[in-house]
Every structure is written in C-alpha cells, then in structure tokens.
Amino acid sequence: MKSYVSHLECSLCAKRFDDRMPVNLCSCGGSLLVRYDLAAARREVDREALARRTSGQWRFFELMPLRSEAALVTLGEGDTPMLDGGRLSKLLGVRQLWIKNEALNPTGTFKDRGMSAAISKANELGIRRVGVPTQGNAGSAAAAYGARAGMEVHVFMPRSTPTANIQEVALAGARAYFVEGTIREAAAEMAKWKAELGFFDLSTLKEPYRVEGKKIMAYEIAEFFDWKLPNVLVFPTGGGTGVIGMWKALQEMKALGWITDPLPKICVVQSGGCAPLVAAYSKGADRCDPWPDPKTLATGLCVAKPYADHLVLKAVRESGGAVMAVSDEEIRESMNLLANRAGVLACPEGAACIPAIRALQGRGTLQASDSVVIFNTAAMQKYWNS
Secondary structure (H helix, E strand, O other), X not given: OOOOEEEEEEOOOOOEEOOOOOOOEOOXXXXXXXXXXXXXXXXXXXXXXXXXXXXXXXXXXXXXXXXXXXXXXXXXXXXOOEEEOOHHHHHHOOOEEEEEEHHHOOOOEOHHHHHHHHHHHHHHOOOOEEEEEOOOHHHHHHHHHHHHHOOEEEEEEEOOOOHHHHHHHHHOOOEEEEEOOOHHHHHHHHHHHHHHHOOEEOOOOOOOOHHHHHOHHHHHHHHHOOOOOOOEEEEEOOOOHHHHHHHHHHHHHHHHOOOOOOOOEEEEEEEOOEOHHHHHHHHOOOOOOOOOOOOOOOHHHOOOOOOOHHHHHHHHHHHOOEEEEEOHHHHHHHHHHHHHHHXXXXXXXXXXXXXXXXXXXXXXXXXXXXXXEEEEOEXXXXXXXX
C-alpha cells in the first residue's frame, strides 16, 4: 500500500512541518494537521478496492499518516457497526436514525482509533516512551496500544476516573499518576514530569495523529451509505478530536471526488455541567473560556477548555450545524431509552445524543425528513465505578 502523506500543516498559521520528525505543536501554538497529496490519490486510489481489504480502519491506509506498513500497531479497531435506530427512530420522529456503535472497538471506545494512529506513527518515528492525560478511556487505549508496540506509557488521570479504566491501565503495564480534579489538572501534572521522564506528548490536539484515526469514522459512514451522505451527524464532544477528524475527512472525500452530496450538519452535544463550546458558540466566539467547576457523569465530556476549540466551532459553523448542552438527568433517561428501545448499552456520552436530537428538532436544525447518525463512543461497562 502506498503512502500519500505530504506534510504537516499548522491549523493557525499554515506553517509546514516534516512528518518524518517528531513534533507536537507549531511555534505559534497551533495544532498540526496531516496533509496528503489528494490530487495523486484521486488519480490512483480506487475506493471500491479499499472495501475488499481485510476489515478495520487501516484498510484506508492511503489516507492515514504512516509511510511504512511495517510500523503499524493495530488491535483490529474500526469498521464498527451502524445500527438502525428502529423503534427509537419512530419515537424521536426521525425518518432514519443510525447509531455508530464505537463500543465494539478493542478496548471498548472510539479512543482506540486515534491511539492506533498516534502509537503507529510514534513507532515509525522511533519513539519508545509516551505520555497522555486522560479522563479514562484515552488512557486505557494508550496503555493497550503502547503495550502492543512495546512502548513505555505514562498515564495521568483524575482520582475519580472509573475503576474499569484504572484497572485496564494497570493490566496493560502502563505507569499511572493520579491527581485531584479533571483532565485539566492531569495535563498540568503531566507537564511537570514531561522533561524529567522524556516522553512524547499524546495529548488531544497537541500531536497531529489521533485526529487521523478518528476521521475514519466519516469514511466508514460514507461507504456504508454507498457514498451518499446522511443529513446530520450528532457527536458528543469533550476535546473535539472526533468532530475535527470527521470534518477533515469530509473535506478529503470531496477533494478525492468520492462524495458529491452536500456535507452533513455537524452538531455537537455537551453536558450542562461542562459546556465551554456551547458558551463560546452562543456568543459567536471562536475560542472558549475555561468552564468553572466542571462536573458531569459523562466523564468524556468533562473538558473545561478544548485545546483546538476554534477547529470544533469552525466545523460546526461551516457545516450549518449547532452546539447544545443536555443535563445529566436527560443523559440517564436516554441510557435507559437506548437500552430498552434499541438494545444498545450506551455510555453517558453516547446517550447525550438523544436529548440533543430533540433540541435540534426544536431549533429547526433537524427536520423529520432527515437521516441522522449518532455515536455511542464507548461501552457502558467502562463507566462502572466499583
């Protein structure tokens, strides 16, 4: 399989970087994004041939950041089910509801997609030690993929992290560090240790490659619909890698000539207990103020200030989407609803998409005639805290 990687590009100032060198951020502080020679890929890559390959996200190798297949670190992530909403579609008054069930990834979370890409690229670059701050699931994924690659993994997490994640990190042999607070405090603690321990930083949007794994969700969705697109994507958002990745993928598919439909509206859902993107969106701002005292049962949404907030808000606005917050009570009710109407044991973040649909209908952003995809980003069992 041929690599079409061209370079890295700063999302703020457009400065270019060589992807064959380890790098985190641009000197201006901007997140770096992987760019590809899409003109050459358009001529040479047959999208139908990709579907005939062994399943998993790496069948889209030509649109992933590795230059060498030999560096690949995979546990079989990707190609997760698209489930028909069935009775739930009728209840919500949606013509067609689909659930992208990311719970079936190897460690039970969509974080596996990004960590497979990031750890694989680190492996290609000769990096043997990595660190990551986490609310839980990213730490589990980093530990698992790092173990697969034979890397030393340092995971910084709040003491309130669900027990399942703590156990997964320990089982995979990663080194765990605990802090009081949220992922923000975990990141601050990690910064103190980074120079002494000498690890490469895998923080959300502070390295270029986790986005590349997450973006494949959009490729899979387009392929599922025979390269016709749904009208609305509703995504639970903390750090924003999933939204940024999928919007990037949609632009790539358009440049490749693989899609011609209008792009779907990107709709972001947060928790009312931690909604910095909602606050910024409502003010027309491009950046978030840190959310004071973030608290929510949806731990993956408990991000006080997403690092690449401007990229998330840009995707929402360019797509004609929306940003909204839902309550923890609504999330609990929707976890029950997804289980007893669709048979999906959803995580709190995934369940947040259900009240978001109702809010979108009330705003007129989502019509009864629309086709809608929501995302269950992790397995419910990951959140058991005993």
